[in-house]
Amino acid sequence: MGPEIDFSSLDKKLQEYFEKYQESICCREGCSSCCEKGDYPLSDVELKYLMKGYSLLENSVKIKVQQNIKTMVKGGACPFLIEHSCAIYPYRPIVCRIHGLAYLNKDGIVKLPYCANEGMNFSKNYSNGEFVGEPIEENLDELMNIGEVRNLYDWLRKD
Numbered sequence: 001m002g003p004e005i006d007f008s009s010l011d012k013k014l015q016e017y018f019e020k021y022q023e024s025i026c027c028r029e030g031c032s033s034c035c036e037k038g039d040y041p042l043s044d045v046e047l048k049y050l051m052k053g054y055s056l057l058e059n060s061v062k063i064k065v066q067q068n069i070k071t072m073v074k075g076g077a078c079p080f081l082i083e084h085s086c087a088i089y090p091y092r093p094i095v096c097r098i099h100g101l102a103y104l105n106k107d108g109i110v111k112l113p114y115c116a117n118e119g120m121n122f123s124k125n126y127s128n129g130e131f132v133g134e135p136i137e138e139n140l141d142e143l144m145n146i147g148e149v150r151n152l153y154d155w156l157r158k159d
Helices: 008-020 044-055 059-071 094-098 114-118 140-144 152-156
Strands: 041-043 149-151
Touching (some): 008 094, 041 140, 094 140
Antiparallel strands (some): 041 149
């Protein structure tokens, strides 16, 4: 696996985006709908960083995560979601860090968080399949191109 990630500059940039678009973002502590279903793509480099966070958890939390991994299904809840909170939050992957933002993908199409359909992030800017407003013009998906990418299920489940 590659070198450890330094998220400090990325987090600073993302914090600026979250502040700029704060009126359109509903994410709050305890809201975990984005963690309850998804593919969670991450690179091998991010996985190594995530596992560092896992290694720092209390044993009781590690046991809960291990139980969640044993029962996880593809497209289901993230195994690090414990009581509606991310057990490894400071070590979370890039896909989790950028979730909630509206940005242009490589094809110039606005990529919205799925919760826009649930009346949450950027729902005020989204109506009848149309985005109204100015998304981030940076393709944030490119941030994830730092190694071999798989979804979390495929990294953790070897069955």
